[in-house]
Amino acid sequence: MNWTYILSLILFSTGLYIALSRRNAIVVLMGIELMFNAAAINFLISETEPGEGQTMILFILGIAAAEAATGMAIILNLFERFSSIDTSDTTLLK
């Protein structure tokens, strides 16, 4: 048993909890980033060849950056439309 899995587990559950419970959209985005990082750590510890996990991490970092940029753009548009980034105010998807 690799103890680093515990770290990744904690990171993932923290991220999931934040993403599900927080009402501030930016904090939700932060939670999603945490889950990304948990996935990255999983890649790192379960690599079969040296360097494989690190390569995946570089990809994940790139994707996470792109995701953060998209997320922030969405939040900006959300704010423009609802003048709030509280997720309980944005319930048009009924």
Add this chain to the structure above:
Amino acid sequence: MGDPQVHSLLKLIYLPVWFPLAGIIFLVLPSSVVKYSSLFFQLVALIASLFFIQLFYTQPYFSATWNIPWIDIIGFKADFSFRLDNISCLIAFIVCIISFLVGIYSCSYISSKSEQKKFWLFLLLFQFSMLGLLFSNAFISFFLFWELVGFSSFLLIGFYNSKKESGSAAMKAFIFNKISDLFLLAGFIFLIVKGDINSFDKLSTSGFINSSELSSIVPYLLIVGGLAKSAQFPLQGWLPHAMAGPTPASALIHAATMVTAGVYLQIRLLPVYSDIHLIILGMAGAFSAIWGGFCAIGQVEIKKLLAFSTISQLGLMMVAVSTSNETSAIVHLLTHAFFKCGLFLTAGIALHYFITKSSNENEQSYSKFVLPKNYRTKFLILILILLLSLTGIPFTSGYISKESILLSLLEKAGTYDSIWTITFILTLLSVLLTGIYSGRFLYLIYSNKNGETTSNFKIPFQLLLPVIICSVLSLSVFWTGLHILGELDSVWFISLLNISVPSESGIFAIILPIISTLLAVGGFIVGYTLTNRPRFENLEYLITLSINQFYIDRLYSGIYRIFSKLSSFINIQDKQIYIGFIYLEKIYDSLIYKENNYSISAIARKMEDTAGNIIPSFFSGIALIGNAFIRILQNGKIQTYLYFSVILFLLLFLLINL
């Protein structure tokens, strides 16, 4: 490598880098204790840097490298490597001592409790990343810290985030730095991938100049990469606006330490450059020196005047680097750090305490400051020492560095291209300009005698102490025994001449200090007396040119405007095409459903109606309950849907594992 006893002491853990980081962790303490803990860690960092400095007195050319393995992918290896040598240790010492002084100053300057913690966080983050940058050896880790430094500068410029102008100033600084950083990153990538060089220490041994393939582009990329951070010529416009941040941060970051990171980078990259690149670097530096000096003359806000003066002095440092005499560049970096920091801290005190009530609050115009009677002479002495050091009058520290820069330029001018002569003349001219704006600064802050002052006036000692220390350290006596740097080991202003005098231009080398001192003194007197007149009558257009910074900012915003016009034009075109497609779809829809005369929505409505008739009434109760249930489920919050999908996923997971 040193002897084993020294080597065992030089563990990575003693590097001053880590202490500001520890200070950041201790920011979780209650805010009344925070300033003491942060000051304590800054002091420890200062002591650690002093400890490393004293090593170089016993072993002048000591250097050590540590590699911490970081990224190791097949074919690409990047270590987190730290390197310790005399240059990095000396600059780290400057960073630590200036940070400590600014820390003391800001204890009193940042008065509100809520802002204090934020300020300490930014300040310690800056100190950590700056020290990391100085000790970094590998390009990747250097670039990481380089970006961190830029980021903490961004944070500190936008410190008063409720003001609009400080936000836009922070954005401006960030964008200017990003342009430059892209070039730097490109240069580093070329070096790593093509040249197989991944750290600064391999650079000096690699014989880089001979490989023509790389040297055709990489040096230019690296030159541009260092320009914005040091606010050098085409990318200088952010620094005057960066004064929107709190004054102690301006003193630390935008005068003494961060802006010198570009100079430090160029010193490290000297092995890359050949003569032609050095000429370009020197011209950029000399031009910035002239430009900054000229723009400083027209300013009426003292902080902006100092910002332009910083651009000018950084230009001088770049010139010194371009003569491949890095010692004089570092000495100027050191002396400049103290006198410019002192001047900024003085400006901060003046803006807080000496402003007359009658004048407009927002504008730091002429004769706005009135020194209270009990501080008048004390402040005159402090400011005079700092200003004379800035102009480079003998017996001040500024003289040592400025003279050594001029002498090494003279040596170049005698031996190489005629372009060096132009650089030399431009630099001499910037000495004159320095004198003029220094005189003007003194006039702005000191001349007004008749304004209302309150007697029994007390400035907190925490604000005065750093200024006093800075001005004492601007006297030359403290720097004459600076023998860490080798050649300039006993820099008294006469013995300096004996060391650096090149044999061919002997007669000039004796005349030069006299000329430059006369220029500086003359400029100082002219600057002080001519500011007296409301305007220089015949030179009106020069002053407008100076205030508007040669219209370079206007040029940039003009370019921006052209691009934004172009993109909005394209945007309109795009929208029209897009709308055209939408209409096309509608036409298509109507063509399909024309035969049976139904649109999609009409079909849907019809289905709803029939369903309403079919459902018997005794089901309606169940339907209502179901409706309420579904209403809870379908509440429109994405998070609820996500929550259910997580539960569903977990159930599926359980089902598979059963």
